[in-house]
Amino acid sequence: MPPPANLWWSLISLLVLLGLWHLGASFADSRVLPGPLVVLSVLIEGIGSGEILYHLAVTLARVAASFVLAMSIGVAVGIAMGRLLGLNRFLDSWLIFFLNLPALVTIILCYVWFGLIEIAAVLAVAINKIPNVVVTVREGARALDRDLDEMCRVYRLNGMARLRHVILPQLSPYLLASVRSGLALIWKIVLVVELLGRSNGIGFQLSVFFQMFDVANILAYSIAFIVVVQIIEWFGLRPLEITLNRWRR
Amino acid sequence: MSSLQVNLRGKTFPGVAQAPPHHALASIKLTITHGQFACITGPSGCGKTTLLNVLAGLDHDYDGEIHLPLISEHQQPVIGYVFQAPRLLPWRTVEQNLTLIKDRSASTADVGELLSLTGLTDFCHAYPERLSTGMQRRLALARAFVVEPDLLLLDEPFASLDEPTAARLRLLLLSIWRRHSTTVIFVTHDLREAIQLGQRIIRLTGAPGKVDLDMPIPLNPAERLDTQVIEAWRTRILQPG
Numbered sequence: 422m423p424p425p426a427n428l429w430w431s432l433i434s435l436l437v438l439l440g441l442w443h444l445g446a447s448f449a450d451s452r453v454l455p456g457p458l459v460v461l462s463v464l465i466e467g468i469g470s471g472e473i474l475y476h477l478a479v480t481l482a483r484v485a486a487s488f489v490l491a492m493s494i495g496v497a498v499g500i501a502m503g504r505l506l507g508l509n510r511f512l513d514s515w516l517i518f519f520l521n522l523p524a525l526v527t528i529i530l531c532y533v534w535f536g537l538i539e540i541a542a543v544l545a546v547a548i549n550k551i552p553n554v555v556v557t558v559r560e561g562a563r564a565l566d567r568d569l570d571e572m573c574r575v576y577r578l579n580g581m582a583r584l585r586h587v588i589l590p591q592l593s594p595y596l597l598a599s600v601r602s603g604l605a606l607i608w609k610i611v612l613v614v615e616l617l618g619r620s621n622g623i624g625f626q627l628s629v630f631f632q633m634f635d636v637a638n639i640l641a642y643s644i645a646f647i648v649v650v651q652i653i654e655w656f657g658l659r660p661l662e663i664t665l666n667r668w669r670r
Numbered sequence: 671m672s673s674l675q676v677n678l679r680g681k682t683f684p685g686v687a688q689a690p691p692h693h694a695l696a697s698i699k700l701t702i703t704h705g706q707f708a709c710i711t712g713p714s715g716c717g718k719t720t721l722l723n724v725l726a727g728l729d730h731d732y733d734g735e736i737h738l739p740l741i742s743e744h745q746q747p748v749i750g751y752v753f754q755a756p757r758l759l760p761w762r763t764v765e766q767n768l769t770l771i772k773d774r775s776a777s778t779a780d781v782g783e784l785l786s787l788t789g790l791t792d793f794c795h796a797y798p799e800r801l802s803t804g805m806q807r808r809l810a811l812a813r814a815f816v817v818e819p820d821l822l823l824l825d826e827p828f829a830s831l832d833e834p835t836a837a838r839l840r841l842l843l844l845s846i847w848r849r850h851s852t853t854v855i856f857v858t859h860d861l862r863e864a865i866q867l868g869q870r871i872i873r874l875t876g877a878p879g880k881v882d883l884d885m886p887i888p889l890n891p892a893e894r895l896d897t898q899v900i901e902a903w904r905t906r907i908l909q910p911g
Contacts, residue, residue: 568757571728575751576771576817586770590761668761668797 455637464641473645480622481649483539483611487546488603494547495554496596500588502555503562519552524610528617537618546610553606554599561595562588593665601658604650674725674821674853676700678734680878681720694720695732696878702870704739707847707854709868711861717879718857719754722823725855726751739853741820748775750819750852752827756810758798764809765794768816775817784812787842804831811839815846822847822854828863840867844891865903866894873907883907 439457446456455463467473502509502516528545535541565588573583589596615624623642630638681695695717702708710718723729724736726749739747758767768781785791788808798806811827824843828836844867847854858864864871865887873883885907893899 568753568755569759571723571726572751572753572757574728575726575749576774576813578771578774582770582774586759586762590759665761668799670799 452634453636455640459637460640460644463637464644467638467641468645473642476621476623476626476642477645477649480608480611480615480624480646483543483546483614483622484604484608486543487550487607487611490543490547491550491554491603491607492600495551495599496558496592498551499555499558500562500592503559503565509559516552516555519548520556522549524549524613528610528614532618539619542611542614542619545614546607549610550603550607554603557595557599557602558592561592565591590665597658597662597665604653608646608650672737672740673704674700674702674739674855675735675737676702676721676725677736678721678724678732680734681717681724681729681732693878694876695724696876696880698734698879698881700872700881700884702853702855704853705851706870707856707868708870708872709856709858709864710872710874711858711864712874712876712879712882714859716874716876718874719825721874721879722751722825722855722857725821726823739820747820748777748817750814750817750822752810752814752822752824754825754829756798756803756806758806758809758813760797760799763795763797764790764801767798767809768813771813772816777816777818779816779818781816784815788812788839804835807831808835808839811843818850819852822852824854824856826858827856828858836863843867861904861907862900865889865900865907871907 443456443458446454446459464473498512502512524545527548531541531545531548535544569587569591573579573587578587611622612624612627615622616628619625623646626642627639630636630642676698678695678698680693680697683692683694685691698721710721712718720729724732725738727738741747759770762770765781765785768784772779772781782791785794788811790805790808790812793801793805798809801809807827807830814822814824828839831839840863843854846852856864856867861871868887871883871885871887872881874880875882887903889899889903
């Protein structure tokens with residue numbers, strides 16, 4: 422949670438934004454820009470009927486699956502590339518290729534090759550995220566402390582113990598950075614995946630509302646998701662970061 | 671148990687960028703019998719740490735042979751190494767720094783006892799970066815003891831400590847050495863410290879490092895605490911010829 426002083430400032434700036442929105446909406450007075458009160462009533466209605474919560478849950482499940490897949494593969498490859506010079510030379514051009522491959526291309530290809538199925542959707546999102554994780558974690562793995570590495574060798578600390586007590590703690594700033602940027606990137610790509618080839622989830626709903634020109638619902642769904650991401654940040658990532666950094670002076 | 675045999679023909683660090691290759695160690699032949707306490711002295715840059723790293727198995731890129739004291743036919747000795755810098759895990763508490771090393775060895779050492787011997791009991795839940803340098807050094811020493819090493823390597827472990835603390839830790843080192851019949855190789859540039867601790871002094875000159883003096887120090891525990899005796903030995907060692 423941000424400290425109280427920051428909280429007040431955030432609240433005030435948020436209220437100003439809402440005020441401007443309300444003003445703009447009352448001047449425009451059209452379906453293209455509904456005011457905050459209209460969006461709020463749509464949001465409450467959607468939550469009451471359970472519809473928003475259902476699509477939110479579906480999207481969150483896809484985000485979670487792609488996130489876990491991308492992080493575990495990305496971290497493993499990143500550590501390996503940071504430690505093994507030969508592997509790094511070999512995989513570097515692959516990495517450049519995948520980093521610059523447009524998300525849309527991956528999604529289309531996954532759907533074409535595997536069909537319009539759940540696994541194709543999750544895989545497409547993960548493939549988009551993995552190169553970013555690799556690049557960040559590789560930097561961390563390159564900077565691993567040689568002195569501690571020698572200490573581990575002398576005291577025969579191996580495998581899991583080394584990973585848990587020596588390597589991962591050193592990588593934690595890099596891991597947190599890729600978790601943060603990862604969540605933001607992944608949920609945006611998940612919406613595109615849903616828009617193109619799924620029949621539920623927020624992305625699918627947005628495409629329906631787009632066809633019906635229902636801006637109030639588009640805004641209501643976006644706000645619901647932003648709130649969820651903010652809650653993950655406040656109650657998940659910030660406390661985790663504080664725990665991980667307890668040892669620092 | 672067999673003795674530690676060093677038969678080095680040389681050790682060279684390859685040149686990096688503009689720096690030429692560095693010939694760190696010349697030919698060094700040493701036999702250190704099991705349970706001996708040997709002190710290695712010499713000016714900085716004469717290859718003392720390089721020699722320890724070779725013995726610890728951290729550096730395999732040398733010319734020659736090293737035979738570590740074998741416990742049994744196929745069992746390598748347990749090594750404890752007190753590095754020049756403490757090299758602790760800053761994200762683990764004082765106690766965890768000991769237990770997670772101990773849990774991976776066959777040691778039966780008592781972590782609580784080692785903490786109290788090194789005066790760290792009250793800080794067992796603290797993180798190393800919040801400790802003073804002296805306390806970090808004591809923890810590094812406790813970590814080397816916690817594996818109950820067959821071969822204990824120490825690289826200027828008491829440098830930058832105040833004299834009373836250093837004196838107390840020297841006694842602790844001696845008492846643990848007597849109890850465990852460990853082979854100890856103690857690197858220091860302080861000749862008084864070497865005379866006080868070692869059964870044998872090996873002086874290196876360099877670079878490249880080679881043995882320039884190898885002398886037994888046949889003193890009993892009482893004499894080792896006597897500053898006059900130590901001064902007399904020091905004069906004798908420093909005298910040319």
